[in-house]
Amino acid sequence: MNKATLLLGLLIIGLCLSGLADNPKRRGPSELMPRNSNPDDAGLYNAFIDVPHGYAYFLGNYLWKLCITNGFPYAVCAPTNTGGSSYAQLDSAGGYCYISRPTTLYRYSLGVGTNPVTSAGSLTVSGVNSIGEVSLDDSDPNPTNHNLYVFCRINGTADRVEKIRLGTFTEIFYTSLNVGETNGGSGLVDHRQGYIYYQYVSGRPNDPQHPGHVGGRFRRGVSRGRC
Secondary structure (H helix, E strand, O other), rough: OOOOHHOEEEEEEEEEOOOOOOOOOOEEEEEEEOOOOOOOOOOOOOEEEEEOOOOOOOEOOOEEEEEEEOOOOEEEOEEEEEEOOOOOEOOOOOOEEEEEEEEEEEEEOOOOOOOOOEEEEEEEEEOOOEEEEEEEOOOOOOHOOOEEEEEEEEEEEEEEEEEEEEOOOEEEEEEEEEEEOEEEOOOOEEEOOOEEEEEEOOOOOOOOOOOEEEEEEEEEOOOOOOO
């Protein structure tokens, strides 16, 4: 396909309310134009939604901010060059989104109303080779008490989950995983019970019966060695 004709867009599917006897319907695409270069948009790989404020965000090499409250979604400002990542979280109450790449967690201000997304600092996680999945605990009504949990990879030793206090944007604790528990995938926070659930690949030495995915559950806490 000719690069000049490529379109970056979203496929909009309308979901019926549970009380209505109807099927989901295709509502059409929303195109994100113009196409960027240097770097190229390179597709869309992540998305998060800010329902209280009426915006959705789509991430490729650029982060697009779209209004979702007035007909088809549309971009309200120029996209921000953030660099691509498969790992991101949005803290609506705090007014920031967080994107992880190599060993660094990048923070971006969402901007008030139609104002663009802007860089708001970064944090390099110490003592790790790479970071991946980020999970948000926003259960406290005070945004300064919100926390991120970051899955970290360390060559030659056990991976770990790092706890980052968003009010100060600093590392506070971490817990190490068992040997062979690597390549953490999606993480889900259970606010009511106080746990985080991860999926990861088990590569236990000399154990060909357990090559696949197993579950990890970590208690949220404040002591070293816990999430």
